[in-house]
Amino acid sequence: MSRFLNDPDNAVTETLEGFLLAHPELERRGTSRVVTSSTPPTGRVAVVTGGGSGHKPAFIGYIGDGMFDAVVCGDVFASPPVGSVLEAIRTVNTGHGVMLLLGNYSGDVMNFEMAADMARDEGIDVEMAVATDDLGAGSNVRPDQRRGVSGQFLIWKTVGAAARQGASLAELKQLALDVNSATRTMGVSLNGCTLPGSTKPTFSLDEGQMEVGVGHHGERGRSTEPLVQMDEIVDRLVDEIDQDLQLREGDRAAVVINGLGGTPMLELYIAYRRVAKVLQEKGVSIEVNFVGEYFTALGMHGFSVTLMRLNDRTLGLLKDPARTPHFTQTSTPN
Amino acid sequence: MSRFLNDPDNAVTETLEGFLLAHPELERRGTSRVVTSSTPPTGRVAVVTGGGSGHKPAFIGYIGDGMFDAVVCGDVFASPPVGSVLEAIRTVNTGHGVMLLLGNYSGDVMNFEMAADMARDEGIDVEMAVATDDLGAGSNVRPDQRRGVSGQFLIWKTVGAAARQGASLAELKQLALDVNSATRTMGVSLNGCTLPGSTKPTFSLDEGQMEVGVGHHGERGRSTEPLVQMDEIVDRLVDEIDQDLQLREGDRAAVVINGLGGTPMLELYIAYRRVAKVLQEKGVSIEVNFVGEYFTALGMHGFSVTLMRLNDRTLGLLKDPARTPHFTQTSTPN
Numbered sequence: 001m002s003r004f005l006n007d008p009d010n011a012v013t014e015t016l017e018g019f020l021l022a023h024p025e026l027e028r029r030g031t032s033r034v035v036t037s038s039t040p041p042t043g044r045v046a047v048v049t050g051g052g053s054g055h056k057p058a059f060i061g062y063i064g065d066g067m068f069d070a071v072v073c074g075d076v077f078a079s080p081p082v083g084s085v086l087e088a089i090r091t092v093n094t095g096h097g098v099m100l101l102l103g104n105y106s107g108d109v110m111n112f113e114m115a116a117d118m119a120r121d122e123g124i125d126v127e128m129a130v131a132t133d134d135l136g137a138g139s140n141v142r143p144d145q146r147r148g149v150s151g152q153f154l155i156w157k158t159v160g161a162a163a164r165q166g167a168s169l170a171e172l173k174q175l176a177l178d179v180n181s182a183t184r185t186m187g188v189s190l191n192g193c194t195l196p197g198s199t200k201p202t203f204s205l206d207e208g209q210m211e212v213g214v215g216h217h218g219e220r221g222r223s224t225e226p227l228v229q230m231d232e233i234v235d236r237l238v239d240e241i242d243q244d245l246q247l248r249e250g251d252r253a254a255v256v257i258n259g260l261g262g263t264p265m266l267e268l269y270i271a272y273r274r275v276a277k278v279l280q281e282k283g284v285s286i287e288v289n290f291v292g293e294y295f296t297a298l299g300m301h302g303f304s305v306t307l308m309r310l311n312d313r314t315l316g317l318l319k320d321p322a323r324t325p326h327f328t329q330t331s332t333p334n
Numbered sequence: 335m336s337r338f339l340n341d342p343d344n345a346v347t348e349t350l351e352g353f354l355l356a357h358p359e360l361e362r363r364g365t366s367r368v369v370t371s372s373t374p375p376t377g378r379v380a381v382v383t384g385g386g387s388g389h390k391p392a393f394i395g396y397i398g399d400g401m402f403d404a405v406v407c408g409d410v411f412a413s414p415p416v417g418s419v420l421e422a423i424r425t426v427n428t429g430h431g432v433m434l435l436l437g438n439y440s441g442d443v444m445n446f447e448m449a450a451d452m453a454r455d456e457g458i459d460v461e462m463a464v465a466t467d468d469l470g471a472g473s474n475v476r477p478d479q480r481r482g483v484s485g486q487f488l489i490w491k492t493v494g495a496a497a498r499q500g501a502s503l504a505e506l507k508q509l510a511l512d513v514n515s516a517t518r519t520m521g522v523s524l525n526g527c528t529l530p531g532s533t534k535p536t537f538s539l540d541e542g543q544m545e546v547g548v549g550h551h552g553e554r555g556r557s558t559e560p561l562v563q564m565d566e567i568v569d570r571l572v573d574e575i576d577q578d579l580q581l582r583e584g585d586r587a588a589v590v591i592n593g594l595g596g597t598p599m600l601e602l603y604i605a606y607r608r609v610a611k612v613l614q615e616k617g618v619s620i621e622v623n624f625v626g627e628y629f630t631a632l633g634m635h636g637f638s639v640t641l642m643r644l645n646d647r648t649l650g651l652l653k654d655p656a657r658t659p660h661f662t663q664t665s666t667p668n
Contacts, residue, residue, distance in 0.1 A: 002561050003524075004564050004567065004597065004604070005563070011604065014603075018602075018610070019603050021610040022606050022625050053600065061599075076600075188338075190336050196600075208336060227336050229340045230338050262596040262633050263633065264337075264388065265390035266345060266387065266390055267338040269349045270348045270349055272356050273351045274352075276352070276356075298598045299635060323664055326626065328664060330662060
């Protein structure tokens, strides 16, 4: 598949250059892969994330008031190096510590852990929370071995809001773990994706097939199945999520319908329509929803459904204002 | 190409149902195709748009404070019927008149004109402004015969802001025409798009080709050409736009890089990077930019570049706050 690029090897660098030109409220030191808000955190814990590139608006689209203070950018779908993570920690620490949020990918976890250790040796307080919301590989996979996918948006939003409100590092870590425990995601797609510089997609399906349990790197999922109607797909995703999450009548939920980059919003809202009906039948009220592209995979035609069980605290944090290049809300997202 | 749908014939209806469930601050009477803000305009002109569906976030994603009061939704890529346009006008008119904004497509223009005439017969003040920002067919096409494409976002934003500030109907019409005159767009794509219910794309290209001058209905453009590097594509688009728009050193500009639905944001920012460099070389300052998916075409892999010459008034209106389901800004978009 063709792409609109210059030299594919420069894709991430040029994207960062474009992003910084478009959003002068962000900063980058020289040619580093660390992007920060130009407003340093004052009197509070800083929040940092990072990972491979190619997921925009994640991660750099969410730098700003109420979300991230810094993002460390790897190459496309590749972990950022230890030195960059350490640079990010040093840059945003103002003596109140740094909360690292990341998804459960071995390269990211290893590099962030090493950087955290090195920062601690320098006297910086650092905590780390690893997201594992993905049920794509099946609920028989141990929770700590699941990937972090689009449910992470809810962790980013809540932890960012709590940090702004002055929560301690220990509180932020516990919050991230609590939100992660209350959140499950499952995704489907009609194709894989093509990395810059490649001409072949990571996988392709025949007409009338779908891949169930995909992540956001164009990996194959758990199974290739006949494509059925949207309502049936959503029923199945919600059912699998709910078997693990165990929502009960009277529960309050947050819902994310995340497009992977090539899915028309029309399809995302048809999916949301069904999720809303299914949860209503269960007696679960949706208190906040996010329908759109929050965490993409280079134009992949697929989507994921995320459900999160809310409490008063997490609901308030999700509705808290935020102002970033690609996510702004004034008081409630609705 | 497969899609995630139920019965394709119900795609628009189900999308609207999902959208209304997700955004309870919007309203729809029964099963009509007219969606309004649940906050009626008070003491000011109402702003209405509409057209075919399949372009989300346009149009209904922009209903709310500072943009539209109502949107009339047609079937996918099809004009809404006269009766629906009239219903929209009647619903949002509070005695201060209704400003209709639309793109230059014969069906839309005919139906909106007929509805406007019928509303005037009922004593409602109605004005209409037709956007013609597309240079896709070439600058030799008469301005009044050009299509309205993603530059319309700038018309919606400025007119919506001015309406909120209390501008008169005549002022809003003049503003829409002025912004239209100051705005040009050109698009390219790597493929067409597949309508719900169809299995064939509107067109497809060989690997290594691009279509120049595309709109947002999956139509072919002006020419099929070898795919070149992004910087070269952008240089060509900006050059064609500028030959017609005639930006001068010292001018201030707004830029929209609009993804057509299947274009990774990474590519959009690489495009923006080049636009920023080219305009800087010309001595034109970019005062406001919008990079993302503002007006899509069902997952088409393509993008357009829009340039607009700003003045103090239009710059202020673009930076004015807005709060809608898919576009919110607090004071400046940056």
